[in-house]
Amino acid sequence: MDKVRKMERVAALTKIMTDRPRYLFSLSQFSELFGAAKSTICEDITTIKETMGHFGLGIIETVAGAAGGVRFIPKVSDTDTDNILHELAFRLAEPDRIIPGGFLYMSDLLFTPHLMVKVGEIFMQRLAHLEPNYILTVETKGIPLAFMTARAFDLPLITVRHGSKVTEGSAVSINYVSGSSKRIQTMSLPKRAVPSGARVLIIDDFMKAGATARGMVDLTNEVGAKVVGIGVLVATAEPEHKLVADYLSLLILHDVDEHTKITDIRPVLTSD
Numbered sequence: 001m002d003k004v005r006k007m008e009r010v011a012a013l014t015k016i017m018t019d020r021p022r023y024l025f026s027l028s029q030f031s032e033l034f035g036a037a038k039s040t041i042c043e044d045i046t047t048i049k050e051t052m053g054h055f056g057l058g059i060i061e062t063v064a065g066a067a068g069g070v071r072f073i074p075k076v077s078d079t080d081t082d083n084i085l086h087e088l089a090f091r092l093a094e095p096d097r098i099i100p101g102g103f104l105y106m107s108d109l110l111f112t113p114h115l116m117v118k119v120g121e122i123f124m125q126r127l128a129h130l131e132p133n134y135i136l137t138v139e140t141k142g143i144p145l146a147f148m149t150a151r152a153f154d155l156p157l158i159t160v161r162h163g164s165k166v167t168e169g170s171a172v173s174i175n176y177v178s179g180s181s182k183r184i185q186t187m188s189l190p191k192r193a194v195p196s197g198a199r200v201l202i203i204d205d206f207m208k209a210g211a212t213a214r215g216m217v218d219l220t221n222e223v224g225a226k227v228v229g230i231g232v233l234v235a236t237a238e239p240e241h242k243l244v245a246d247y248l249s250l251l252i253l254h255d256v257d258e259h260t261k262i263t264d265i266r267p268v269l270t271s272d
């Protein structure tokens, strides 16, 4: 290979690292890829680190030692977080989102990749201290958000399903009554999906009574793993007491008025 110029290395390194947030790349790997000395790669990394810091684009973390390396950690600034949450609240308050029964149509936003990438990064930033090693959600609408959170953490996603599937092997199942649908539903977790002792972070799009989240906690306990935290995009203000003790919600839905078409939904801001 022709000698790779610094500008080319920096562009390639940035692409490789930001494509896989939080993954620890070894310097030897980069050194081999570009045919450059480790000291040269270190200089490139310093340039990327400074640029990221200067523009508030994320953090480049170096880990010393034989098992060490370098990784990119997404960082959404407080201002960007507040702007995204304001934008989501504004869009969710659009009058034509109200569905009879006081439901809010959210699927278009939940399935918009660039929005969910950011929300996933916000969850990662706020919940990384819990040190999960699995992300868990329940089908259907929670999946894109949970998947993007899993991406920001560089962790696998497990999906609880409404009913067991032969392709997933043996499963533990429970019945629960979702406060939202007021129906008895079944949820199943394949036994092989979560090893016992795993630290699980639950991510979902919506929480009303919290029965769905409670069900996921119970299933996780059933397979000998532990729920370390729960994050939801929207939680309703009422009922105040949910069926799970502790959770982080990015938006609070105070009211949906089907007659006036006014939805009162507010972000939980970084300054709150």
Ligand SMILES: O=P(O)(O)OC[C@H]1O[C@H](OP(=O)(O)OP(=O)(O)O)[C@H](O)[C@@H]1O
Pocket (backbone or CB within 6 Å): 138, 139, 140, 141, 142, 177, 178, 179, 180, 181, 204, 205, 206, 207, 208, 209, 210, 211, 212, 213
């Ligand atoms: O706190 P709860 O009252 O239990 O309700 C919350 C659940 O309701 C929604 O799912 P939904 O029933 O709309 O299913 P879907 O994602 O498959 O559309 C949401 O994704 C939660 O999982």
Ligand SMILES: Nc1ncnc2[nH]cnc12
Pocket (backbone or CB within 6 Å): 102, 103, 104, 105, 106, 180, 181, 206, 208
């Ligand atoms: N989108 C939604 N709007 C209102 N209540 C819900 N419960 C579950 N999903 C909901």
